[in-house]
Amino acid sequence: MQGKLISWQAIRSRVMVFDAALAMIIFLIISIGIVTLYSAGMDFPGRVEGQLRNILIAFSVMWLVANIPPQTLMRFAIPIYTFGVALLIAVALFGTVKKGARRWINVGTDIQPSEIMKIATPLMLAWYFQKREGGLRWKDFIVAAVILGIPVGLIAKQPDLGTALLVVAAGFAVIFLAGLSWRVLITLVLVVAASIPVIWPRLHGYQRDRVMTMIDPTTDPLGKGFHIIQSTIAVGSGGISGKGWQHSTQARLGFVPEQTTDFIFSVFSEEFGFIGNCVLVVLYLLLVIRGLMIAANAPTLFARLMAGSVTMIFFTYAFVNMGMVSGILPVVGVPLPFMSYGGTALVTLGMGGGILMSVQRNRKLVQT
Structure with missing residues (x-):
């Protein structure tokens, strides 16, 4: 009987590795993503099935990484x-x-x-x-x-x-969490700002066009500014409560580009409106807050730095994607985390989630 109990505890310690709060937040975002993708991908057969397969792979990677202690990760x-x-x-x-x-x-x-x-x-x-x-x-x-x-x-x-x-x-x-001083950080910002006249001519033509289009997309409304204009129209047309699920006219009529990948947020905004956006933003904020809590309580410097970095990845993904879809940042091809269709990015995010869960799990093991 005691042997069976020990075996069950050993299995349970390997299976039940997910941080409950973090896993629930990710699950809710993925669920919203699947619902939105079903609507956005009606003209793209196989997208929902493909995304469910990607999610399964991502969760498998998340579970695998969550089982690897931070000390072992450091060796790799x-x-x-x-x-x-x-x-x-x-x-x-x-x-x-x-x-x-x-x-x-x-x-x-x-x-x-x-x-x-x-x-x-x-x-x-x-x-x-x-x-x-x-x-x-x-x-x-x-x-x-x-x-x-x-x-x-x-x-x-x-x-x-x-x-x-x-x-x-x-x-x-x-680098910042390792102890980079604010004085050095401010100096770097000033150096980057002063380097813009040197960096600008070295950018590719399409990269300069993206920046200029972001500043004023109406200069080329049927060309380079078309995607941003149509995306912002979709975001704004959702109003307070949205047009309803599967009623996003901009996406259904083919005006929104990459509506299942980089621009899925515009479809979500049109269908669920300002209220839906607030719910989604709150979920991403909770994801970041939970990640920072895990980082703050990490048992080693390595674990704290990795958890903080993964949390910054989640924040940057969400901020840049929502910013470019809303027209306040250049279009740079960044997916919305756990919502946009795609395998590679989802697996990377799953790996990041696994790192956070590994740090949290091993903190508990150290305490016990």
Whole structure:
């Protein structure tokens, strides 16, 4: 009897690894996403079934990572980072070109190595700062900037500005949480602002067009500004309570671009209105708050930095996507977390959720 009890406890400790609050928030967002995708994807057969398959894979990855202690994750930091950078170099040398961008490499199927770096880069930075805990100097932050700059430079060169910005946000969160002073942060902001005249001419033409279109989309309403104009019309036409499920005229008539992926928020806004948007924003805020709570209570510096970085990834995804769909940020191709159709991004987010649950689970194990 005692042997059976021990076996059940061992199985239970491996199966019941999800943080209840975090899992519930993610489940609610995914549920809203499936309902919205069903409406947005009526003209795209197989999207809902495909997304359910992606969700199953993402939750499997989340469960697997949640079972890996942070100490074990730390051992994989250097191999994963090195492997990711090697893949980015391979993409630059002989990657697959699609729509003018060299972002993929064929390994039997096309994969996008830049997605790996959203987790690999903060993982490497967290490992680096853990090794130097208690004796950080300004030189360590320079080394950290180089660790961050290598993948960001390779990703920006593809070009993939959206993913590069996400990697910057995740990596910078680690550097800031490791102890970067506000004085240095303000100096960096001023340096970046002063560098805009130098950076602007080096941007690709379509990247400059996106910024200018964001400032005034009416300058080319039937061309480069068409997508932003139609998206903002969809967001605004939802009013207070929305037009109702499956009644998004902008999406149904084909005016909203990428309505099942990057612009799914415009469909949701048109159907559920301001009230629906408030509910969704609250859920994302709860997701971020729960992530920060897990980070604050993490047992080690590495775990705290990784949890904080993953939380920043969730925040950046949601903020940038809602901002670009609403017309206040340039269109950079960032999906809405746990809602947009897609496999790679959903698996990356699932991995991030697993890291948070691993940190929370091992904090409880340390306490007991």
